Amino acid sequence: MSEMSDRELERKLRTIRLTTSPELDARMRLLGESADVEPEAADSLGERSRRSHWAVLSRMALGTAAACLVAAAAWWLLTGHEPMGSAYAELAQAVENSQAAEWVHMRGTAFGEEFEAWLSVQPLRGFTRIGQRVSAVDLQTMTAYDPDTRTIRIQPMPEGAGQFAGASSFFEVMMQTINKARENLGAKIAEQDQVVAGKALKVFTVTFEHGSQERFTVDPAARRVVRFESTKADGTPEAAYEIDYPQDGPADIYALGVPRDARLVDLSPLKEFGDLNKRVEAARDGFGPVYRAMVYETEVRGNAHEFMGASVVYKKDGRYRIERYYVTGLEDADESEQLWQQISEGDMAALVGWLKSRRVSEVEFYDGSRRTTVRLDEEGKLKKRRGGIGKPGVGSRFPVEMNIWGRPSTLVTSLLPYVGRTTRMLPPREADSGTLVGVEHVWQGYSMYGHIQNEPGKISQYFNPARDYVCEISEFEKDTQADWQEDKNWLKDIKNSTRDQYHSERHHVLEYAQTSTGQWYAKKIRKQVCYSRSGAGGFEVITLIHVDTTRDIPDELFDPASVKSPAIFEPKSANGSASR
Amino acid sequence: MVDGEVDLASRHSSEARVDLRESLEKAYVAHKDRLLTLATALTGDRGAAEDVVHDVFASLIEQPRRVRGGRNLAAFLSVCARNRALDWLRARKRRATPQAVEAVPANNPGRDDPVERASRREEEEILLAMVGGLPQELREVLALRIWGGLGFREIADLRGVAKSTAHARYRQALRNMRTQFSQRTPK
Numbered sequence: 092m093s094e095m096s097d098r099e100l101e102r103k104l105r106t107i108r109l110t111t112s113p114e115l116d117a118r119m120r121l122l123g124e125s126a127d128v129e130p131e132a133a134d135s136l137g138e139r140s141r142r143s144h145w146a147v148l149s150r151m152a153l154g155t156a157a158a159c160l161v162a163a164a165a166w167w168l169l170t171g172h173e174p175m176g177s178a179y180a181e182l183a184q185a186v187e188n189s190q191a192a193e194w195v196h197m198r199g200t201a202f203g204e205e206f207e208a209w210l211s212v213q214p215l216r217g218f219t220r221i222g223q224r225v226s227a228v229d230l231q232t233m234t235a236y237d238p239d240t241r242t243i244r245i246q247p248m249p250e251g252a253g254q255f256a257g258a259s260s261f262f263e264v265m266m267q268t269i270n271k272a273r274e275n276l277g278a279k280i281a282e283q284d285q286v287v288a289g290k291a292l293k294v295f296t297v298t299f300e301h302g303s304q305e306r307f308t309v310d311p312a313a314r315r316v317v318r319f320e321s322t323k324a325d326g327t328p329e330a331a332y333e334i335d336y337p338q339d340g341p342a343d344i345y346a347l348g349v350p351r352d353a354r355l356v357d358l359s360p361l362k363e364f365g366d367l368n369k370r371v372e373a374a375r376d377g378f379g380p381v382y383r384a385m386v387y388e389t390e391v392r393g394n395a396h397e398f399m400g401a402s403v404v405y406k407k408d409g410r411y412r413i414e415r416y417y418v419t420g421l422e423d424a425d426e427s428e429q430l431w432q433q434i435s436e437g438d439m440a441a442l443v444g445w446l447k448s449r450r451v452s453e454v455e456f457y458d459g460s461r462r463t464t465v466r467l468d469e470e471g472k473l474k475k476r477r478g479g480i481g482k483p484g485v486g487s488r489f490p491v492e493m494n495i496w497g498r499p500s501t502l503v504t505s506l507l508p509y510v511g512r513t514t515r516m517l518p519p520r521e522a523d524s525g526t527l528v529g530v531e532h533v534w535q536g537y538s539m540y541g542h543i544q545n546e547p548g549k550i551s552q553y554f555n556p557a558r559d560y561v562c563e564i565s566e567f568e569k570d571t572q573a574d575w576q577e578d579k580n581w582l583k584d585i586k587n588s589t590r591d592q593y594h595s596e597r598h599h600v601l602e603y604a605q606t607s608t609g610q611w612y613a614k615k616i617r618k619q620v621c622y623s624r625s626g627a628g629g630f631e632v633i634t635l636i637h638v639d640t641t642r643d644i645p646d647e648l649f650d651p652a653s654v655k656s657p658a659i660f661e662p663k664s665a666n667g668s669a670s671r
Numbered sequence: 672m673v674d675g676e677v678d679l680a681s682r683h684s685s686e687a688r689v690d691l692r693e694s695l696e697k698a699y700v701a702h703k704d705r706l707l708t709l710a711t712a713l714t715g716d717r718g719a720a721e722d723v724v725h726d727v728f729a730s731l732i733e734q735p736r737r738v739r740g741g742r743n744l745a746a747f748l749s750v751c752a753r754n755r756a757l758d759w760l761r762a763r764k765r766r767a768t769p770q771a772v773e774a775v776p777a778n779n780p781g782r783d784d785p786v787e788r789a790s791r792r793e794e795e796e797i798l799l800a801m802v803g804g805l806p807q808e809l810r811e812v813l814a815l816r817i818w819g820g821l822g823f824r825e826i827a828d829l830r831g832v833a834k835s836t837a838h839a840r841y842r843q844a845l846r847n848m849r850t851q852f853s854q855r856t857p858k
Binding site for chain 2 (some may be wrong): 095097101103104106107108109110111112114115116118119294323331400452620622630
């Protein structure tokens with residue numbers, strides 16, 4: 092190595108590749124879902140690359156049912172045009188007739204594979220077969236059969252699948268979706284007559300703004316849609332299937348050829364899990380509803396405490412304002428330590444005083460549906476960025492309310508990126524503050540294209556019923572070598588030898604406090620992160636929180652327009668980074 | 672489009688938004704590990720590096736039109752990651768103390784001996800730690816060149832220095848590392 096050339100060193104450096112944690116991948120997925128994109132209902136059939144096998148099957152189930160119903164709902168789109176010509180009325184009637192049928196049966200090709208699907212809306216349920224892969228969906232569950240492993244997995248319908256909440260509400264959601272699409276898509280509809288095997292048919296072609304098309308072939312005599320086709324903007328066929336309307340449909344997935352001796356893995360939610368979730372959610376909904384919270388984070392280094400950042404959170408009537416202070420402004424360790432000592436002893440006035448002497452790094456607003464972030468741009472001017480649906484905190488550096496109620500603040504209910512998830516209630520755990528109730532999720536690892544896509548992991552959460560269901564302990568671990576894995580065969584095809592990955596994170600509420608109205612929250616949380624089983628290479632962060640529910644908070648504080656002056660922000664340097 | 676490139680030209684239509692999400696997903700899968708390695712090299716902190724990667728793509732989601740003509744996505748993402756890593760460093764007042772960072776052994780299908788693998792892993796951990804120990808000016812140029820994929824002209828423009836200066840710093844970084852490594856006592 093002492094004789095190593097620059098070229099050789101460069102080569103060695105270039106081969107180093109760290110891999111993102113499943114936690115980050117999950118954060119990114121949530122971010123993508125909360126960004127300004129259309130919901131899952133707009134998804135179409137078929138597999139997506141770089142997804143887990145089970146996720147593919149799950150999405151196939153969702154996507155198929157959604158596609159069928161999107162196609163159906165898209166027909167409703169045409170009924171909204173004014174004035175409504177006779178052609179549209181015909182198609183609208185065809186749609187009504189199609190929906191009134193007991194079953195809709197589709198058969199053809201989708202994304203290059205043979206495809207067959209059945210859909211009924213009374214009650215809402217659907218079955219799909221693509222090759223030998225079979226899936227089924229209903230209002231509560233998704234079922235998917237993997238022929239490679241001869242395993243049937245039953246999973247709960249994921250959160251956010253509002254379109255499957257109920258038949259009537261589904262179409263309302265779809266109509267809202269389609270109407271939004273109509274406003275932005277500027278779809279054009281053309282009609283032409285066609286004769287097929289001596290039968291007079293009508294073809295309605297919907298051309299979207301970017302050139303992709305959907306074609307609905309209607310039998311005017313039966314007043315039903317009999318064929319559906321879709322093509323990409325470049326003309327590449329995506330799907331094409333014939334549609335008929337049988338009186339009966341499959342009773343279950345076995346009717347579609349799934350072997351009866353296939354292994355069954357039921358991941359449906361436990362009743363106890365659902366009950367606990369309701370109690371946790373009720374406690375969250377009841378917190379506040381008006382408060383100012385100050386959050387202070389420090390990293391523990393030996394006996395020293397290094398300031399990491401602070402935030403001030405205002406909440407009122409479901410709206411939030413979060414002021415974040417990233418830069419320390421603390422010139423030496425003594426100052427950092429002194430501030431820590433004051434705050435840790437309950438002297439929040441010290442934090443208030445410090446915050447008043449500093450300038451904020453960014454201010455984030457949430458108005459109940461959308462987020463707005465205000466910060467400085469590279470030229471030192473105010474920059475307001477709108478976007479993101481959902482409460483602040485998902486993926487952010489100082490998750491709102493994940494500090495107040497422990498981390499994670501609510502039950503982890505949606506783990507779509509995680510494969511083969513199993514959930515179990517944990518035995519009660521005794522703590523100084525009372526008896527804790529717990530739940531554990533475990534998921535399996537998987538790989539694709541010779542690379543690890545997800546390490547196996549588990550997360551255990553313990554909530555304290557005597558403390559308004561604050562999440563007192565949360566333990567997360569991912570470990571490629573974990574003994575509790577169902578099997579480790581997924582590791583055998585890994586091209587990059589990332590077979591020994593470990594990451595753990597533990598949050599523990601060390602102290603509680605109550606608001607003036609008696610609501611409990613986490614006053615002090617310890618977070619321990621580790622990247623090796625031996626415990627080396629980790630770090631510890633202490634978070635202190637103070638919540639004040641007595642403060643009168645003016646409404647204008649929640650208006651992004653209230654931030655008028657760049658002077659309240661930390662200045663940035665010319666290259667876009669913070670000045671300090 | 673080049674694999675991983677994102678057609679960010681339009682996000683006004685719902686269909687375009689679905690395409691955007693899919694394109695962003697592809698971009699994330701294509702670039703996440705490289706950006707994580709870059710950010711870890713710059714910050715010396717794995718957790719911070721993941722925050723950096725997240726923030727980079729969050730920014731991309733919010734402002735898809737930031738990708739201007741002539742600048743490919745990989746370079747753009749590298750610059751974004753670099754900026755955010757510097758923000759984090761300045762916020763943390765963290766100086767060049769080498770951090771223990773777990774590295775990923777290189778893919779080498781023909782050399783699957785466990786001892787060989789362990790040896791490679793140890794070497795890469797050492798190398799990453801050494802990168803973290805470089806003076807920031809050298810570390811930044813090295814990381815942007817190796818994991819950011821930027822050319823010396825781009826790095827020079829970013830740093831506000833001459834191209835020859837960027838090149839010289841890069842060579843100096845490699846020299847420092849070779850010297851450090853040669854001084855290590857083998858276990």
